[in-house]
Amino acid sequence: MAHYAFLDENNIVTEVITGKDETDLSQNWEQYYGNIRNQVCKRTSYNTLGNEHLLNSTPFRGNYAGIGFIYDEINDVFYPPSPFNSWIISVDTNWFWKAPIDQPDLTQEEIDNNNYYEWDEDLYQSDNTLGWVLVTE
Numbered sequence: 001m002a003h004y005a006f007l008d009e010n011n012i013v014t015e016v017i018t019g020k021d022e023t024d025l026s027q028n029w030e031q032y033y034g035n036i037r038n039q040v041c042k043r044t045s046y047n048t049l050g051n052e053h054l055l056n057s058t059p060f061r062g063n064y065a066g067i068g069f070i071y072d073e074i075n076d077v078f079y080p081p082s083p084f085n086s087w088i089i090s091v092d093t094n095w096f097w098k099a100p101i102d103q104p105d106l107t108q109e110e111i112d113n114n115n116y117y118e119w120d121e122d123l124y125q126s127d128n129t130l131g132w133v134l135v136t137e
Contacts, residue, residue, distance in 0.1 A: 004033050005065035005078065007040040013069040013078065016044065042071060044078060050094035051077075062095035084121045086131075100124070103132050113137065 002022045005013045020029045022043060034041035045053070045060035053059045062077030063069070069078045079095040087097040101124075103117050117132045124131035 002029065003044050003046050003064070004030065004041050005044045005069070005071070006034075006037055007042065007071050011040075011071040011073060013065045013067055013071065014039070015067065016065055042078075050096055052094070084119060084124075086121060086124050086128075099131060100128070101131055104134075110134070110136075 001018050002020060004017050004019045006015045006017075008014050017033070019033055020027070022029065030041045030043055042061070042065070044065035046064050047054045047057070048059045048061065048064055051059050051062050062072075062075070062079055065071070065078040066080065068081050070081060071078055075091065077095050079089060080097070082089070082097050084097075084099075086100050088100060090096055090098050099119055106115060106117070114137045116135050118135050119131055120133045121131070123133065
């Protein structure tokens with residue numbers, strides 16, 4: 001079984017379906033499903049995440065597509081929408097977004113207390129040396 005993503009005019013995924021296995025070479029299934037819906041259709045791999053294949057095979061198109069994901073025609077990959085305006089897509093590695101500054105490490109005490117860091121876009125926009133805020137419970 002294979003999965004296929006339908007794209008809108010901006011290359012945003014609108015739906016993902018299960019379809020014919022890509023090993024069935026009797027048909028170009030991307031084209032077949034696309035013609036039925038009159039939309040661009042691209043196959044996506046359920047086992048690809050962060051440009052790695054979860055079953056140690058060859059990764060396919062960066063990430064498994066989800067609704068709202070972006071299809072990059074030039075690089076032939078899917079990636080999720082940006083969580084924040086300041087974040088940068090990691091085109092050289094895993095096709096995920098990363099903060100413009102590294103997240104600080106938690107101390108063992110913070111880990112033991114279930115603390116974690118959250119990104120604060122407004123803080124970053126006011127001072128681009130800041131952005132990560134420690135959340136304490």
